[in-house]
Amino acid sequence: MNRIVVLATGGTISSHRSPDGGSRAKDSAADLIGALSAHGLDDFTSGDAHAGIELESEDIAVQNSFNFSFADISRVAHAVARILSREDVDGVVVTHGTDTMEETLALLGFTHDDPRPVVLTGAQRSPDHSDSDGPRNLHDAIRTAASPASRGQGVLLVFGGEIHSALGLRKNHTLAPQPFGHRSAGALGAVLESGPRYFAQALTPEPLPLPNDAFHQQRVDMVLGYPGADAALMHAALETGATGVVVLGAGAGNPGVPLTDAIAQATAQGVLVGLGTRTGA
Ligand SMILES: NC(=O)C[C@H](N)C(=O)O
Incomplete structure (x- = not known):
């Protein structure tokens, strides 16, 4: 059974x-x-x-x-x-x-x-x-x-x-x-x-531990790169207590100059920044 x-x-x-x-x-x-x-x-x-x-x-x-x-x-x-x-x-x-x-x-x-x-x-x-x-x-x-x-x-x-x-x-x-x-x-x-x-076998990664209570307290914001994007949303994320920010840049993950400067500021403050692409792949 x-x-x-x-x-x-x-x-x-x-x-x-x-x-x-x-x-x-x-x-x-x-x-x-x-x-x-x-x-x-x-x-x-x-x-x-x-x-x-x-x-x-x-x-x-x-x-x-x-x-x-x-x-x-x-x-x-x-x-x-x-x-x-x-x-x-x-x-x-x-x-x-x-x-x-x-x-x-x-x-x-x-x-x-x-x-x-x-x-x-x-x-x-x-x-x-x-x-x-x-x-x-x-x-x-x-x-x-x-x-x-x-x-x-x-x-x-x-x-x-x-x-x-x-x-x-x-x-x-x-x-x-x-x-x-x-x-x-x-x-x-x-x-x-x-x-x-x-038809295929899944790739299964080395397992990570289950999330603990600290996970619930994380706030990870997302900021998009686009023509004319300035760093206003990134600064808002930092000023309001984001513990991490994912920046979804254009193309291969290019954030543009204002966001690049803001990423440097964020990482200097100890905020983890993940850089990805808005294309999704
Ligand atoms: N198709 C769905 O289940 C959408 C729904 N709004 C949800 O995510 O709860």
């Missing part, structure tokens, strides 16, 4: 229209599992097609992911590690909003230290849409987490029938059915009728 824990955090996959016209995270992990059969999918409670998978559910947040803080994503990483400290668990599925899923994927991807898979998934259309993609994505994620083929593949995203490695993933589109992709690599595999099928 494969025991998979489904850990819910909120996001569109669990959201419903609210009277004020917005969409609010609401469903628990048990609600999401309970809705599978209403969409014609196996809910893993009876012994037919996917016998051998036993589900457990846990909720650690009911939030839209654009509200997540460092403390929230750290809580997800600690919850996953706690669940994997149990020997009777074979894999973890985390349901999550797509807006900041890439940050949680990155933290999990850098800290995961176990051959058992951790699979994140979500939805682009909430469960109150007739063609919601959430149930299918959750079903695919559970089958992927339960598959022996996923062992050693690290932290994964399963979305729109594709399996991706966590590190380097970005949400590249607001509404597309598959909003995620790597700029420099493709999918690791696909979820077929017969189950997950891998």
Whole structure:
């Protein structure tokens, strides 16, 4: 028997229209599992097609992911590690909003230290849409987490029938059915009728320690390089207590003269500056 824990955090996959016209995270992990059969999918409670998978559910947040803080994503990483400290668990599925899923994927991807898979998934259309993609994505994620083929593949995203490695993933589109992709690599595999099928082996880095309380106190701002960019936002970041700044320069990461001077000032003050490129790759 494969025991998979489904850990819910909120996001569109669990959201419903609210009277004020917005969409609010609401469903628990048990609600999401309970809705599978209403969409014609196996809910893993009876012994037919996917016998051998036993589900457990846990909720650690009911939030839209654009509200997540460092403390929230750290809580997800600690919850996953706690669940994997149990020997009777074979894999973890985390349901999550797509807006900041890439940050949680990155933290999990850098800290995961176990051959058992951790699979994140979500939805682009909430469960109150007739063609919601959430149930299918959750079903695919559970089958992927339960598959022996996923062992050693690290932290994964399963979305729109594709399996991706966590590190380097970005949400590249607001509404597309598959909003995620790597700029420099493709999918690791696909979820077929017969189950997950891998085309490649994920590169898994040497794991970093789980974040401690100091992580929650960090404030890392982002500053963009563009024609006419001065150093006003960089100075604002420094003056208001940023502990780190990521500068996304143009092209190969070129910040321009005003930002270059401000970077020198920041590093002289002991503020860590990461230099990247706004091209995304
Ligand atoms: N598709 C989604 O899940 C987006 C949602 N706003 C969230 O990140 O919580």
